[in-house]
Amino acid sequence: MSNLDFLQPLREKYSHEPTFLQAVEEMAMALLPLFEDEKNGAFYKRAFVAMTEPERVISFRVPWEDDNGNIQFNRGWRVEFNSVLGPYKGGLRLHPTVDSGVLKFLGFEQIFKNALTGLPMGGGKGGSDFNPKGKSEGEVRRFCVSFMTELFRYLHPSTDVPAGDIGVGGREIGYLYGQYKRLTNKHGEGVLTGKGLNWGGSPLRPEATGYGLVYMTKLAVEKRLGRTLEAMRCAVSGSGNVAQFASEKLLGYGAKVITVSDSNGVLVFDDGMTQDDLHAVMECKNVQRDRLRSLDGKVSGRYVDGESPWSLDMKYDLALPCATQNEIDGDAARRLVKNGVLGVLEGANLPTNMEAQKVIRDKGDVIYVPGKASNAGGVGVSGLEMSQNSQRLTWTREEVDSKLKDMMANIYKQMENSSGKDGTLEEGANRAGFLKVAEAMKDLGWVQ
Template sequence: MTDFLDDLKGKYAHEPTFLQAVEEMALSLKPLFEDPEKGDYYKRAFCAIAEPERTLKFRVSWMDDAGNLQFNRGWRVEFNSVLGPYKGGLRFHPTANEGILKFLGFEQIFKNALTGLAMGGGKGGSDFNPKGKSDAEVIRFCQSFMTELARYLHPSTDVPAGDIGVGGREIGAMYGQYKRLKNKHGEGILTGKGALWGGSPFRPEATGYGLVYIMKIAVEKGLGKSMEGMRCALSGSGNVCQYAAQKCIEFGAKVISVSDSNGCVVFEDGMTTEQLATMIDCKEVKRARLSTLGEGFGTYHAGESPWSLEDLKVDLALPCATQNEINGEAAARLVKNGVVGVGEGANLPTDMDGQNAFRAAGVIYIPGKAANAGGVGVSGLEMAQNAQRLTWKPEEVDTRLKDMMAYIYQQMEDHAPKGGTLEQGANIAGFIKVVQGMKELGWFY
C-alpha cells in the first residue's frame, strides 16, 4: 500500500484533498490489509477502486446580464458504478476543481454503499460562483451546464443531485433544460427536485435530519445519555445546518452556533425557532450574510468559526460547512471545551490531525460518509418514487430515513474491529460491499 500511495501522490500531487481522502481510507482499512489470508486481495481491490471509471471535463459558456459571454469549467467524476448508477451531487463554487470533486466522489462510493440502496459513487460541478449573480444569470449558467452534461445522464447511468451552491433554484433550471433538450418528462435524472415535478418529501431535510438521527443513536447507545439539554455547535448556515438545527431543537438540544464564510454567530442560551426562521429567510430568500442580521440574532464574531472560539462550551460538534474546517488545533480546543461527540454533516470537515485528537480523547466520531448519508439515501428513495411514478407520504419517507440511519449505525458497530472505532466500522462496511459487488460482477478477482 505504501508503494501504491506513493505512486498516487506522484500522479496527483496537484490534488491534495483527493490524496488525503484516499490515505485516510487506507489507514482505516489497515485491519483488512493485514489479514493473513485476504490482505493482498483487499489491497489490490482498493487500488482499483481509487481510480475513477471516467472523468468528464467540459467548458460552460454563458451570458451575463451585461451581455458579456463568460466561461467556466465543468466536471463530472463518474467514480464507481459497481452497486448502481453513479450518484452524487453537483457543486458550484469557485474552489471546485477536479481534485476536490474526485475526493467527494471517492467518499460517495462508500457512503452510498452504507445506505443499502443500489447506488454507485460520483460527483460533479463547476468553478462557477452563484453568489452575487442575478437569478437570470444563474439560470442561464445552469441551462448551459446541463446542455453539456445531459448527454451523459440517464436514470440507469448517472443521477446527480445538489451540493454546495446547488439548491432548488439550480436543480429546477437544470431539469427544465434537460426536458427541453430530450423531450422526456418524469425521468429521474436529477434528485432534489421540486415537489411539483417529481421531488420527494423530506429530500431537502434529509441530510440535516439524518445527521441528528444518527447522533441521537450514538449519544444514547454510546454514552447512555439523552440529547436533551446538550450544547450542539453547528457550522454552516445552508441546507444541512438549517435542518440539523431544526431537529436538534425538536429533540431538546441547544443549538449554540451557526456560521458562514465571513464569521459565526453564538447563541449562549440556544437558538430559538424564531431565530432559525430568520436565518433561513436570510440564506434562502435574501441570500445575504449572517452579519446583516444584527441585534436579536445572537452574538456575531467576524472572521471566526465555531471551532476557533476559545471558551465555547460544547457537548456535540456538528460541522456542516466544508472540508477540513476542523484541524488539530481546533479539535484540541473542542476537547478542552467538553465535546463528547462529533458528527460530520459536511464531507471530510475534520482533517487527519483533528481526527487523531478526537480518537486520543475517546470522543465519539462519526465520519461524513455515515453521518450525512441521509441526503443521498433519500435521493435514492426519490429515484424509486420516480421509477414507480408515485410520491410517497412524508411520514413514510421520514420513517425510512430513520431506519436507514439506524441501519448505518448498526453496520458501524458490527464492522468496527476489536478495539477500533465507529469510523473504521463505517469504512470497512462500505468497502467490503463494494469489493463483493466487484467480485460478483466479474470486475475483480
C-alpha cells in the same frame, strides 16, 4: 517500509490533487487491518487501488451570458467514479474552489457513503468553479442552462443521476431539469434528485441530510453515552441546507444549538438558539441570500466577525461541522477536546482534517462518526426519490421520514457490527462501506 507503500504510485500520479489524496490516505489508514490480513490482504489492496481510479472523468467548458451581455466561461466536470452497485450518484457543487481534485475527493467518499445506505447506487460527483454568490437570478439560470446543455448526454436513470450540493439548491435543480427536459423530450425521468414536489421530487429531500445527521447523533449519544440530546450544547457550522435542518431537528429534540456560521463569521447563541432565531437564519439565507452579519442585533445571538465555531474557546457537548471540507484543523480539535467535547459527527464531507482526526482518536473517548455515515441521509432519500420516480408515485412525508430513520439506524448497526470488539464507529463505517464495494467488484470480475 510503510504498510501503505502500495499507494506510492497513486501519490506520485496525483500529487497535484492533495484533497483527493487526503481522502484516499484517510480511508486507507482505517482499512489497515484488512490490508494486513494474511488470507485476503492482497485482494483488498488490489480492490482499493481499483476504487481510487474513476471509471470516467468528463470535463467541459460552460459559456454563459452575464447581465451586461458579456460571454463568461467556467469549467464543468462530472466524475463518474464507481458504478459496481448501481448508477453513479452524487451531487453537483457550484463554488470557486471546485476543480477535478476536489470532485474526485467527493466522489471517492460518495462510493462508500452510498454503499452504506443499502440502496443500489454507485459513487460520483460533479460541478463547476462558477460562483453563484453575487449573481443575479438570470445569470444563475443562464449558467445552469448552459451547464446542462453539456452534461445531459451523459445522464440516464440507469447510468448517472446527479443531485444538489453546495451552491445547488431547489432553484438550480429546477433550471437544470428544465433544460434536460427541453433537450431530451423525456418526462418523469429520475435523472436528477432534489426536484420540486410539483415535478417529481420526494417529500423530505431538502431536510434529509440535516435530519439524518441528527438521527445518527441521537443514536450515538444514546448507545455510547447513555444520554439523550436534551439540553446538550451543540455547535453547528454552516448556515445552508444541512445546517438549517440539523438545527431544526436538534431543537425538536430539546438540544441547545449554540452556533451557526458562514464564511464571514459566526452567530453565537450562548443560551441556545430559539425557533424564531432559526426562522430568521432561514429567511436570511434562503430568501434574502444575505450574510449572517445582517442578523446582528435582530436575533438573540451575537455575531462574531471573522471567526468560526471551531476558533472560539467555548464549551460544546457535540460538534456538528456542516460547512465544508477541512474546517476543523488540529488546533480546533485540541480546543474542542480541552473544553470537553463528547462527540464530533460530520454533516459536511471530510470537514475534519487528518491532524484533527488524530487528536480525536488519541483522546479515545470522543464519539467520531465520519460524513460517509453521518450525512448519508441526503443521498439515501435521493435514492428513495429515484424509487418513487421509477414507480410513478409519491410517498408521504411520514413514509419517507420513517424510511430515513430506519436507514440511519441500519448504518449505525453496520458501523457497530464492522468495528469489531475494540473498534470505533469510524473504523466500522469505513470497513462496512469498503467491504460491500470490494465484494461486488469481485462478483462482477472487475477485481480478482
